[in-house]
Amino acid sequence: MTLNLATLYEAVAAAVPDRLALVCGDRRLTFAELDARADAAGRRLRAAGIAPGEHVGLHMLNGTEYVETLLGCLKIRAVPININYRYTDGELRYLYTNAGLTGLVVDDVFAPAAARVAGDCPELRVVSVVRTGETAEKPSWPSGISVGDYTSEPGEPDPSLREGRTADDRYVLYTGGTTGNPKGVVWRHEDFYMAAVKGGNPYGEPRRTVEELVEGATTGFELSYMLTMPLMHGAASYNLFMALLTGCKTILMRRFDALDVLRTIDREKPMVLSVVGDAIARPIADAIRAHGAEYDLSSVKVLGSGGAILSRSVQEEFAELLPGIHVNNAFGASESGADGTIAIGEDGLMRLAADPRVTVVDATMKPVPPGSDEVGYVARSGNVPLGYHNDPEKTAKTFPVIDGKRWTILGDMARVEADGTVVVLGRGSGCINTGGEKVFPEEVEQALKSHPAVMDALVAGVPDDRFGERVAAVVELRPGTSATTDGLRTHCREHLAGYKIPAVVTFTDAIVRSPSGKADYRWAKRVLTQN
Template identity: 35%
Template sequence: MLDLATLHEAIAAAVPDRECLVWRDRRMTWREVSERTRRLANVLHGNGLGLHGNGTHGNGTHGNGTHGGRTADPWESPHDHLALYLHNGPEYLEGLVGAHKARLAPFNVNYRYVDDELAHLFGDARPAGVIYHARFAPVIGRVVKRLDRPPLLLQVADESGEELLPGALDYEEALAQASAERLGDVRPEAGDLHILYTGGTTGMPKGVLWRIGDLMLGPLGMRHRDGTPVTDLGEAVGKAVRSDHRVLVGPPLMHGAGTWSSLGGWCGGACVIFPDRVDGLDAADLMATAERERVTRMPLVGDAFARPIVEALEARDHDLGSLRTFVNSAAAISPAVKRRLLDLLPHSRLVDILGSSESGFQVARNGSSARTFMPAQGTAVLSADRSRRLAPGEDEMGWLAKGGGSIPLGYLGDPVKTASTFLTVDGERLAVPGDRARFLADGSVEVHGREATTINTGGEKVFAEEVENVLRGLPGVEDALVVGRPSERWGTEIVAVVRPAGAPGDEELRGGCAGLLARYKIPKAFVRTGRDLRLPNGKADYAAARALLD
């Protein structure tokens, strides 16, 4: 398997003067980015951070390697960990690659966390270093006092004007004083770990341990068209040299959709571009950037991104002839919004991908009318008791699973959850994140949603996402989330929290649902709100929806 640090260096050597990263007035070549990530690696290594113990998790399909002279368990990490507490920008991607060059395991930090949430995350992740924007200095200053081990602090200057924390290093000054040479005694490997913390929308965040080689073969797309892995460095560099892709990343890198789009672009030789505004979604700015930079590909995160983009495109004409592909993940786009988007950009295609932090991408579909997904390589549907694979056409509500070798090892520090999510079935190790699905006779997969958001009402199971998709397709509904609340009659009753775009009444909404849903799935009540029902990454904010029922 390949590793990220080695591949990035090799592409930089092959196309040193090609654009690698663009943000605002900063246009950085592959040579410049490679040099800056080496400098960061030297800063980290020079402060004693890196790999500890006698090895990593190895280069086999899912071997565990050694850790401190013994076989490592799949929930253990032999690395120091580097927290990335940043908005999108060059420093985030430099942190990811620079960490791997110094053999640290980087991990994402949700920049919306308050003190206690951040302290919980840091208590779990045990960061040896933190790269953070200056605007987050006050919370960092308070939280690091609660840690057993003070981490190395690298502060990135921003518009906030916050002063450097005591003991912290200014990021740019630290890089300027560091060597630009490669670390001579550090050799990154495909078995080195990369940590992706889950969003915590259905529980406390968990650190998913990916070997970087598996991440590259899975979510970062280092495979041939026939699904076989790209493992030869020369072949990978050759493909990158021929690439003309320019990827515009709007979703925050603190979540998988943003990180995977960016690193996947770099692994394929693309230039990664950020919109001018990175502390929130500004669709007009996003599409102006797409036009100016001749973008070829954009990731989306459901209606939270697609609706504002459609409105920005309808507001004025854009020259977007180069924009060939939208890749949507992590949240659904309503059929009507898809149609509007593709009517505006008929030369583009929209690919829906469903996956998770624990599995990578599992199933995909194209266009605005497709309702089922085609499974990716290694995808399976397990029986309800998770003991066997279902065959196409078996009429059983099962569990969506992912195998094929390129899946994570486990959850950092959590053997119980590791055992419950990563199973061995018929001799193959599978990730089973919690999505319910049916395997249809034509080989496609009908995905019903997360078990964690399933509502048991009157003895019937209702998948919140199924009802939400119907509601978001009704006239006068901008967004909707479905939650359960206690009911004397039903045990739990279904309630829809609706963000209206018009003034549809309850009976109008029920009538719209009646033609597409069984009667027991139709919400018993509708709560209207003008609040945003989405987190910054576009995922559903069920906590905010439930709070409106109190």
């Protein structure tokens, strides 16, 4: 057997059929039930004319239907495409057309927006609407598109669904990033399994065969994961596949609500609580402080963050609120998978443990010497993506092939300490040049968020006649607290060199982030330059 995601899941489901696989609200599916419903979802897509290699959009909130469709696409060798449900019509039009969607599964609440842009998507021909009951509106769809209601009621097993699969089948993950249009990262199944799902073994050597994976799922320690973020986000998909391929339970939140997180923990008893940085973790911490005594939260042993780094202050807060909890600050990207764990030292620096697959290279792709002050780009080789969908120019820049080896060059800037530890400085695209000094927004954000009144903060450069750019910050305060610009600047002086302290601070009622918690630096820069 090959390392194909659908085949791997089916093998695990056959080995642990009666284990609970998926929980979302009052919906509960065992591994066998999820497999049967995914079979039905795939069979319906194939009957509607979706062929291997064609792209199917998943325009939904979290729910069992999302996972059924995701697996159903993989079973028939179609390619699931994650859709950000907060996109405007223009953004949806770009994503639908850039991805070349031929099929779409959409929640009824998002169907009106999908119908408005569907006429501009020449390849779209099949739409399935999930009736969630959140709206009774039934929009008018363009002619030539077959529209029906979603169903995945199991039928008789269909062995033909399992034909033709290979490790080279594609999985595409669209990433919005922090600037520019979303990009579709194209993975081979085997590469995604090894890099993003850690070879089906989060704490050891990768499991390189189906037999090894099944043995691990049946004899290993059974975890349970609670995902607070939307499945259309890369970090959530990594966690979902990790759980599915290790025979573990996944608990989904349809929409994030901090108090509902506590209720769900009390009811479902997850061991791993998955978040995306402070934007999700800090409201949970506030909810625990206010209402934690009302709920049993003792099952949670791990707080895991992916897609954004948890600040040191939030980690310390969780250590106080849930004594003994382990924090896993994952470092990775849609373009590289899971690259390791970040530790934030007392000096405020973010350190990534040495890993033979991860290195730091200069502009000529030469490794940066350990122990030097030279700054380069974080890079990974081995099981990395093939490139960006429909974008050969960006593919050549981000995924170069050198001496027959494929690389991913991330946008994160870093240097290497003498012992090989990688110090991650921040995204190069956001680096602020103020009078020749380089300032990475992440470091300033960490300092601001260590202030007890600060709920969230984003930092960007604004034009300055003397220094070229000045450091500026948009700050959201915690409810019931207050702070002044001077007070925040004084606080930052305890953590930062003078040139890194924000010259401008703008207060806002709410920081704008994606549904997954990713920073919207375009919004931050717009707010800062308008003030």
